[in-house]
Amino acid sequence: MLGYATRRLLALIPTLLAASLLVFLFVHLIPGDPAAVLLGDTATPEEVEALTREMGLNAPLYLQYLYWLGNVLQGDLGTSIFFGAPVLSVIADGAETSILLAVMTMVWIVILGVPIGVVSATRHGTWVDQVASGGAMLFASVPTFWLGLYLILIFSVSLGWLPSSGYPSISDDGGLANLRYLLLPSFTLAAPNAALIIRLVRASMLDVQREDHVRTARAKGLAPWKVATKHVFRNALIAVAAAFGFTFAALVSEAVVTETVFSLPGIGRLVVQSILRRDYPVIQGVILIIVVLYMVINLLVDLAYAWLDPRVSLK
Numbered sequence: 091m092l093g094y095a096t097r098r099l100l101a102l103i104p105t106l107l108a109a110s111l112l113v114f115l116f117v118h119l120i121p122g123d124p125a126a127v128l129l130g131d132t133a134t135p136e137e138v139e140a141l142t143r144e145m146g147l148n149a150p151l152y153l154q155y156l157y158w159l160g161n162v163l164q165g166d167l168g169t170s171i172f173f174g175a176p177v178l179s180v181i182a183d184g185a186e187t188s189i190l191l192a193v194m195t196m197v198w199i200v201i202l203g204v205p206i207g208v209v210s211a212t213r214h215g216t217w218v219d220q221v222a223s224g225g226a227m228l229f230a231s232v233p234t235f236w237l238g239l240y241l242i243l244i245f246s247v248s249l250g251w252l253p254s255s256g257y258p259s260i261s262d263d264g265g266l267a268n269l270r271y272l273l274l275p276s277f278t279l280a281a282p283n284a285a286l287i288i289r290l291v292r293a294s295m296l297d298v299q300r301e302d303h304v305r306t307a308r309a310k311g312l313a314p315w316k317v318a319t320k321h322v323f324r325n326a327l328i329a330v331a332a333a334f335g336f337t338f339a340a341l342v343s344e345a346v347v348t349e350t351v352f353s354l355p356g357i358g359r360l361v362v363q364s365i366l367r368r369d370y371p372v373i374q375g376v377i378l379i380i381v382v383l384y385m386v387i388n389l390l391v392d393l394a395y396a397w398l399d400p401r402v403s404l405k
Contacts, residue, residue: 207291
């Protein structure tokens with residue numbers, strides 16, 4: 091497994107180079123001039139041209155890419171055009187919110203998705219299965235912005251139990267108590283994703299239940315709960331592992347709607363604002379980090395396959 095992980099890490103190098111080129115080109119194809127956006131509508135053409143030269147955006151595109159890539163290889167993602175601060179520090183400001191939101195959402199998904207999926211599979215064909223499957227389809231179809239607004243209306247406006255927007259850092263006054271600001275957003279994100287996990291766990295367990303080794307375990311007289319947990323659930327997790335990995339990556343990078351509804355200073359909202367401001371360095375930095383995140387999670391998922399099922403060969 092160590093040799094496989096090493097080979098995969100080395101294989102990431104050309105992939106990252108190709109990804110960096112695509113990210114750079116796509117970002118620079120966004121219509122608009124960063125200098126004009128930064129200076130506003132009252133700026134003269136001469137002022138816009140002078141700022142463009144100052145930011146180095148008048149150089150040929152390939153030279154801008156090579157300069158940016160050289161800095162990236164040294165751990166420098168550049169300086170934000172809008173904030174005037176290092177891109178890494180700008181991303182770090184929103185990373186805490188997005189990562190904590192993703193972690194809390196995954197906790198909801200595991201708590202809700204896995205047990206309900208297991209119960210639905212073990213009670214296949216009963217009213218319990220029908221209710222679980224119907225509820226999963228319902229929550230998978232509900233738009234997150236609609237669910238978020240109704241959660242705010244119920245738990246913030248009507249009951250006053252939880253805050254409706256914003257997120258003060260856990261390093262500020264309040265400490266871990268500030269995590270209550272993320273309870274409603276995390277449940278909003280978890281609802282549709284937990285619904286998908288419910289259906290995936292259910293389908294995977296039903297597939298495994300039809301295999302020969304499960305029938306053999308039942309024929310030996312093993313208790314139903316032992317068959318379900320030891321022989322069915324463990325093997326069903328192989329298919330679910332990939333879903334968990336990529337769900338976490340998606341939660342970090344794609345929670346734009348939820349972060350907007352709850353006014354959270356996260357990565358998704360930062361990307362949208364940076365696109366509107368034509369803040370090329372921030373957009374490039376965020377997308378590149380997300381690409382790396384997906385690659386690392388893909389590697390971890392492959393390693394999880396071998397851990398869950400020793401029959402899987404890693405070559």
